Amino acid sequence: MSRIAPLNSFGRSDIATAGGKAANLGELIRAGFPVPDGFVITTAAYEEYLGTHDLRSELACARSGEQARSLFDRPIPEDLADAVRVAYHDLGGGPVAVRSSATAEDLEDASFAGQQDTFLNIEGPEALLDAVRRCWASLWTDRAIAYRSRAGVRDASLAVVVQRLVDADAAGVMFTANPANGRRRETAIDASFGLGEAVVGGEVTPDEMVVAEALVRSRTTADKAVRTVRTASGTATEPIPHGQRRAPVLTDAQAVALAELGRSIEHHFGAPQDIEWTLTDNGFQIVQARPVTALPDEIGPVPTEWPLERSDGMYIRASIVEQLPDPLSPLFADLIRPSVAASLRTVLQRYFKVGVLEPDDMDFPTVNGFAYYFYSNAGMWRLMKASPTAMPVVFTSGSDLNGVTMWRNVGLPAYREVVDRWRDVDPATLTSARLLEGASELVSAGAEYYTFVQALIPQSATAEIAFTKLYEAIVRHPGRPPALTFLLGGESEPIRAERSIYSIAQWCRRYPDVASALAAEHAIPASRRPHFEALLQEHLDRFGHLTYNLDIMQPVAADDPSAIMVALRYAVSGQATDPDERLARLRADRESATAWLWDHVGRVRRASLESMLARAQELGPLREDALADVGLGWPGVRRMLRELGRRFTEAGFIDAPDDVFWLTADEARGASEALDMGRGVGPSARAAVTGRRVQWRGRRQVATPPGWLPAGGLFHRMFRRFMPSNESPQDGDTLKGLGASGGTARGPARLLRGPEDFSTMRPGDVLVAPITTPAYTPFFAMASAVVTDVGGPLSHSSIVAREYGIPAVLGTGSATARIHTGDELTVDGDRGVVLLPTGG
Incomplete structure (x- = not known):
């Protein structure tokens, strides 16, 4: 050599x-x-x-x-x-x-x-x-x-x-793919005067430019205090003359030429490049080129316009949409749209006379990928005119159309019947077309079930509000217990799920080798593994359908128990509160408050309060039970679609089974029919899937999509106060929302946008999320406080936070956009504000 x-x-x-x-x-x-x-x-x-x-x-x-x-x-x-x-x-x-x-x-x-x-x-x-x-x-x-x-x-x-x-006039670094957003067609350039050492060594804030399609798309001209220059003994930094400090290092034409040079180098090597360059009177010189090794997933453009399919109605993000905080996956958007529209028509016709609604009065479209209810103006007027006679039926006890009665006797049994019919079917035995049909049937059943939940929720909410207002109005004794004291301590499905995890943890703690394996995230010892797996499977069979996000592309615990394992490790650590002890304490407080109440009100007031309190205590947990079961069919949906995805992968149609969620329903249907007929599936959908993922990531960057489109008109003025998030622009060091659970807590933020983040949760963190659904409940046990983009006083987040006794500020509209993991937050649930780090 x-x-x-x-x-x-x-x-x-x-x-x-x-x-x-x-x-x-x-x-x-x-x-x-x-x-x-x-x-x-x-x-x-x-x-x-x-x-x-x-x-x-x-x-x-x-x-x-x-x-x-x-x-x-x-x-x-x-x-x-x-x-x-x-x-x-x-x-x-x-x-x-x-x-x-x-x-x-x-x-x-x-x-x-x-x-x-x-x-x-x-x-x-x-x-x-x-x-x-x-x-x-x-x-x-x-x-x-x-x-x-x-x-x-x-x-x-x-x-x-x-x-x-090269005695450079200017130098810097160029990435031929933008490291900030992963976009492969954008070139990011840093530039400063003098030799390149000051830029590479971080001694100077360089000019920053982004070039795409032969244009400078963005430019930040920095105040460049120093530059690296030659000296008799090597190099040194020297101050840049004041008049030159804010001058652009490169013209637009130079930046474009440099980006084109970088693109040629990338093409030669076949991968994005991290390039160090210099500039003299003789042009650009390259002094280093290496592959970019840590590019994030490519992020598409962030939407700034919200184009609407129709102009004769309103687009609203509420109700079931609160459990869909992200842009929808293409397949779910196609499956859920007709299902929600059909189920809405069914439920409204249940309570309103025939003819009130026209077929196109309601829809469930997406705007920039985000789900919206659509109601036509004409349909809304007809519904409002019919409401005085139709809506009381929902609240009438003993009526077959009573919301609770319908949910318990009709909605839930019907949904379970569909789920049970598909539960024991082996997906491998079904044709591809039948797999898609089965998934569609379960999604439709879930959408229809949600209409029964929608009828129950108003009853539950009204009962809590009515008791609270009556109690505040007629019980004026100094030092009285808060109204909330009377409503806590009830059992619900999320609480039962937490108890199940805690029970598994108690078994694990009896065996030090199991506990230490869990703590170290190692395999359970072989001698204990069968029993441990049986306990875990029993939990997943009962609670594995709880959803973090209703989009079927998001895993549930039944097929990805990693989030359950996070909660289990916390419970095994001994830091978690025994849920039975917490419930017992809340019930003792409730019984003590109830005894005080009956001692301080007369017989007439007691009769009114007693019936309202019993109603509120009965219906509160039912609301959580009903919401928890929305995802009953989701494990089956995912099981069938992932089998379909496996077949598409084997056929070369997509790269991986989970790519099936990024197909449209028409694409999935066409490929399924082709497979069943023994034909090729046609051109690969890989490029389309990649493009849709990129587009989805860009759309997900939206802090909070508009809750109401277009924002204006009579209906907007009438109903905007009921929307579940704050749409007012917020800046400064205070984030305002709804104080849904009282108290004050301080701690580091932990941003949980979905299951991919759950393993990062640590005890004492402030849980920050777009929304929280029943599946998030185990993390409330670890959290010091909760902050969400979306949520109201009677949402899951507020109810569970109050059960755990931690502050909650909900419906801020922009928490996940303005808060970063690790930010030190103060959450004031009494005032409904979150204090951010200075400059947050």
Whole structure:
């Protein structure tokens, strides 16, 4: 192996000889890109140096990076030093840049950025030899050793690149895919005056530009206080003259030209590149190019317009939409739209006379992917005129159309019948078309079931509100218990789910080997595993349908119990409160308050309060039970659709089974029919799936979609106060919402946008989420407070937060947009405000 060779003699396959940096630069020179000329002192020279001084054994014994680096003060063997001097002379002498080029550097799966040293403005052969030794030594800094250890790299060697120094007027870094949003068609450029060290080293705030489609799409011109310049002994930072500090480093034309150069380099390497560049009167020069190794998933454009299909009605985000905080997956949007529209017509015709509604008076469309109820203006007027005679039926006790009666006797049994019919069907035995039909039938059954829940919720809410208002009005004794005291301590399905997890935890704690395995997230010991799995399966069979988000693309615990495991580990840790003890305490407080109440009101007032209180205590838990069962059919839906996705994957239609959720219903139907007929599924949907994911991520960046479109008109003025989120713009350090559970708490924010975040929840965190559904209940036991984008005084979040005695501020409209995980928050549930970090 040659010890020294021209830079252009290396290519991308020569990493073992030249290191990642030199291999990539040599590849660029061969391809005709503008790269300063130079030579490479190869890894053979480094290994020769180590061998001459027997440094391998000493490096292995070094107890610190500093001790290891001190070993490189020994002279370079004379014949090798002479070869370096000759190569430097042949390059033309003068100032050079000396760059480390490690074999574990600038790779496709690990950049090792900044782990080894670069020295600029090195002049003279002896200064060059000293810089070479310092480059070799930089392989042994503490940070480089730790980085290699984390990356699993055991052996690394180092080459050194020596290039003519570009005395740059400007320099910077360019990413040919935007690292902020993952967009592959956007180039992000940082630029500052002088040499590039100030930008790479973070010593200066650079200008920032984003270029796409040959245009500068955004530009931030920074106040650039310093720049890196050449000095007699190397480089130094100097202040930039005041008049130049805010001047743009690059014109738009230069930025576009640089981006085009970067795009050509990306095309050559076949992957997005992280590129260091310089600019002189002779144009741009590339001094480093390496693959971008940590790009986020690509995020599409964030919507700014909200186009509507129809102009003769209103689009509203409420009711079931509160459990759909994100843009919908394409398949779910197609399946749920006709199901909700049909079920709405059914329920309204149940309470209103025939003819009040026309077929197109209601719909369940999406706007920018977000679900909305649509009601025509004409239909709303007809419903309002009929309401005085129709709506009392919902509240009439003993009526067959009473909301609770209908839910208990009709809605829930009918839904369970459909779920049970599909539960024991093996998806593998069904045709592809039948799989899609079964999933559609279960989604429709869930949508129809929700109409029965909609009839129960007003009764429950009205009972709580009526008792609270009457109690506040007629019980004026000083020091009276809060009305809420009388309403807590009831059992509901989410509380029963928590009790089930706690019961499994108690079993685990009886066996230290099980408890320690859970704490370390290791496998349960084989001897205990069958019983543990039986307990877990029993829990999932009963509660695995609780949804975090009603979109069927989101996993439920039945097919992904990872969130349950987070709650279980917390319960096993001993930090969790026994739910039975908490309920007992709440019931004792309630009984004590009730005894006080009957001692302080007369017989007439007691009769009124007693009936209202009994009604509120009965209906409160029923509301939670009803909501918890909305997802009864979802495990079956996901089981069938994932089987369908598996078949589509085998046929080459999509890349992975879960990609099925990103197909439209027509695409899934067409591919299913083709498979059943033994034909090919046609052109792959991979590109469409990728594009829809990108679009969905951009839409998900919307802080909170408008609750009412278009925002105006008589109906908007009449009903906007009932909307479940604050739509007023909020800035500053205070976020306002609804104080749904009293008290004040302070703690670090934990943003939970979905199941992918649940494993990060820690005891004492402030739970911040778009909404919370019954499946979130185990995390309330860990939280110090709760903050949501959407939610009202009688939502799941408020009810459960009050049961747990933690503050809750709901319906802020923008919590998930303005709060970041780790922000220190103060949540004041009495005033309904969240204090953000300064500048939050």
